[in-house]
Amino acid sequence: MVAKTVFPVLLLFTAALMSLPNFVHASPSIGLDGVGKPSWMCCGSQPNSELLSTNNGNDVIIxxxxxxxTGCNGNVSSINDSSGLSYTQRTSYSPASKLWEYYAIAPTPLQSDSISVQFSGQNAPGSMLVFAVKGINTATIFDPNPSLPASTPCRSADGYFGQNDCTISAGTSS
Structure with a gap:
């Protein structure tokens, strides 16, 4: 009688174990989580400012x-962020025009975070673009390959002005 009772119980436990779902932890996919919007619609010179909202924490803000x-003699004098993010300069480029890239890590989602850039110099109105990327390993944000960031000349037919068409290809080091 005991054998008749034990066998169905063992069969039930075995069936339960085989039907348990297998949980797989998947890393979140890398993607765009937000793009800044100008905080005013037109024609201000200083400071440049954008509002950024995101849905995820641990986003990398670029x-x-x-x-x-070519007549720009300005430089970035300060970056202010209403959420208290601290920006680190990643690169700059200035043979014919000036371009800077900064980044920060937002530990929590952002709600209308105001990011403003102040320029120094007489002819320095400048402009800005800010966006958030989700799913990046914040311990190693950028590819450690020392050849990146890379640049390529991009000149129009007359050498300076007009529409420019360029192609740059990049890959990861891993």
Missing amino acids: LIIECGY
Whole structure:
């Protein structure tokens, strides 16, 4: 009688174990989590400012700043963030125009975070673009390959002005 009772119980436990779901932890996919919007619609010179909202924490915030003409003698003098993020300069480029890239890590989702850039110099109105990327390992944000960031000349037919078409290809080091 005991054998008749034990066998169905063992069969029930075995069936339960085989039907348990297998949980797989998947890393979140890398993607765009937010794009800054100008905090005013037109025609201000200082400071440049954008509002950024995101849905995820641990986003990498990328800030691109430019002073895009040859007569620009300005530099970035400060970056202010209403959420208290601290920006680190990653790169700059300035043979014909000035371009800077900064980044910060947002530990929590952002709600209308105001990011403003102040320029120094007489001819320095500048402009900016800010966006958030989700799913990046914040311990190693950028590819450690020392050849990146890379640049390529991009000149129009007359050498300076007009529409420019360029192609740059990049890959990861791993």
